[in-house]
Amino acid sequence: MTNSDDDYVYDEATGEWRPASEVAGAPTQPIEVRDASGTLLADGDSVVLIKDLKVKGAGQTLKQGTVIKSIRLTDNPDEIDCRHDAIKGLVLRTEFVRKR
Numbered sequence: 001m002t003n004s005d006d007d008y009v010y011d012e013a014t015g016e017w018r019p020a021s022e023v024a025g026a027p028t029q030p031i032e033v034r035d036a037s038g039t040l041l042a043d044g045d046s047v048v049l050i051k052d053l054k055v056k057g058a059g060q061t062l063k064q065g066t067v068i069k070s071i072r073l074t075d076n077p078d079e080i081d082c083r084h085d086a087i088k089g090l091v092l093r094t095e096f097v098r099k100r
Helices: 020-024
Strands: 008-011 016-019 047-049 053-055 060-062 079-082 090-093 097-099
Touching: 016 020
Parallel strands: none
Antiparallel strands: 008 016, 047 097, 053 060, 079 090
16 A cells, blocks of 8 residues: 555656655666766766867856866766856766866
């Protein structure tokens, strides 16, 4: 018997909506995040930009060779959270960075 307060999650394997408590027990694969050259990235790594990037909303361009320290991985394997002195909440695509 399921609790009526359960959250339901779509299970892609079965194609059904199932209680989150049932799906939570399923093993999850860790997400592999790779830079432009295929090197595995991890939280806390430093990366270098491989091309100039115009930052939307900041009216600024980050130059090729800029070092970004202490990245954080996101749920999306194509994006990383970054901290930069001049830009708050910076998210970069992994195709534009190389591990330092």
